[in-house]
Amino acid sequence: MTNPKILVTGASGYVGGTVLSQFLSSSIAEIKNASYSVLVRKQEQADQYASQGITAHLAGLEDQAAVRQLASQFDIIVHAADSTNVAAAEALIYGLRDGAQKSAKITKPCLIHLSGVSSLGDRPVSKPSTIISHEFSDKRDDIYSYMKWRESLKPYTQRTTDLAVIDAGEKADVQTYVIKAPRIYGRGTGMFNRKSVHIPVLISGAIAAGRPEYIADGAGVWDDVHILDLANFYELLLGKILKNESIPTGTKPFFFVQSIRHSWKELAEGLAKAGVKSGALKAEETCSIGLSEATEKYGSGDTGLTEVAFASSSVTKADLALEMGWTSQKTEADFQQSLLDDFKAATSC
Template sequence: MSGEVPITIPKLKVFLTGGTGYIGGAILAALLRSPDFEVTTLVRSESAVETLTSPVTNPKFFTGSTPKCVLGSLSDTDLLRKLASESDIVVNCASANDLPAAEALIGGLGESGEGRKKIFVHTSGTSAFATYNGGDEAGRPFDDTENLVEILKEWDEREPYGHRTVALKVVELGKENRVSTYTIVPPMIYGQTPAIIPRLSVQLPPLIRTAIESKKAYFIGSGNAVWSNVHITDLTNLYELIIRCALSGVAKSGYDGIYFASNGEKSWKDVAYGVKEAVEALEGWDGGKVGLESWTVEDAAGIEGVNGVRDAKLAFGSNVITVPTKALELGWKPVFGGEAVIDSMKKDAVVLWKQFKGEK
């Protein structure tokens, strides 16, 4: 009928931590392209604010809204609680290990007003389920339809580990605060992030950088330990899917709300072969053939980006194979796999090679 006033549906308010990081940056870019969300993100510098909000420097991302940027850090728990209390959805990509931050975010969501959706999406990692056996195969595959909370409890009682401790606390806090919690557990992530601020992934670049510097691609022990993997674009799509399924009430939450995200697997020796191939393919590489060599955990602990022996064991020599049954049942359709990991390493190698030569 003419004269009718059009109905305007308000956007859902999303608070995102880690918006300048590898995972969070990709999710931020995806949320900004949606007409359904009004996004606030936490940043640590004025320069990051400028980059994230300037259509001049990043025009391809500004087809929709721009994020509201708030200066702060995860240690600003009062600020986190306030921002969460003003939101429908909180997506935590800044840290899998920061318990005070998780407490503030979920507590704030619990205090949000009537009509708020109160959805908390937490980012963990499959190192919480990793088994180390000197670089050899060990353990078994984990399916996200299993009782993962009980597995995490048992393991964390035996050996406390931040990823496990916080993931368990997220479930508990959600119940206490009447917040629906969803924990996404990525394996090794690869691929160039479709983010406003480009970042490299976490596990592969240190190995590639070391190969450029030493002309050797390393693996721990026999190199037969295996990790699952996922492309950053597929992972980002899963976050979007979980959020939308949470809004519609389809996705399981809380105790049953732990989701794996994987689409392929490689042994660490296969990864080393990929590193070797990526470095040898570099334009201008004059270092000859890159050797393959087994190294100790202590050696691996000494490279840039690795925080001690435990980190090296988990990041480069452990086993963790995950099966994302619940994600697939929700309709997740990952498209990257197979040799996409090698292609990604080649692209990462180009970036790291330029850094090594002092180029921008």
């Protein structure tokens, strides 16, 4: 692929900004030689990117006609803006298809979609008999069929969007890859938002309550990955796409990227230690709360979302990433240090 045009959505966000930064500093020749543009909502963001020599386009994902037209101008889209917007994802995919039909430059356009693993989580509090905890492998397990089955029981917007991305890609003859990231930690390197979502929310709750909280027994386990390790996988994947190298996939192109894991109670205990060390908390105490209380504090009134996002087990194996040569550079010590850094950031605002 000669001088491909790449669009990054969500470039003002935590993941999208860090991934773009990784691309721009890459030593891989094919990535360095690509042309990058971003999709943003605010003029000041566009101006700042323009000052760095990056073309910025202003549009909201809700304007599907504009999104589709914009997508038709690119060969590859790295979509990190919203993992729950089906219409926007489909507009990007069909826009890529429109552009490919007009150009002989590339054999197949490509969309890399950022998602998460809450769509795979169990329901440890409500305990529906059909949902069990399982360690998922992106190589061994049929993630697509499992999510189709889960979706037939009860729709979940993140899962709905993942499935729509795969289905639309096959229909439009656009190659799609869905990266399902776990809990992401660490400081980002983008131009705007550099903090994650999960852990800062729990830190704000801990400061308000005087101690970190977890739901029920806190036994649910999630994987964790440092934002820079995640960005490294994006770089690896993009490099293989641009070099036309073989990319291993399971039954469908889902990829997990994970390194360490913690139960919600273990996370709360780590937050308690970091909170005391930072001076934000007085004692290394944690507290169990019920799902209803957690929904009010952390889930914006959505009990189902709160349960899967803050109490479930959602554990994965990044078998395909490892097969491609990806390795995590960050350790448990880095994770614990990030908790302290996040407390300091929260209390310095």
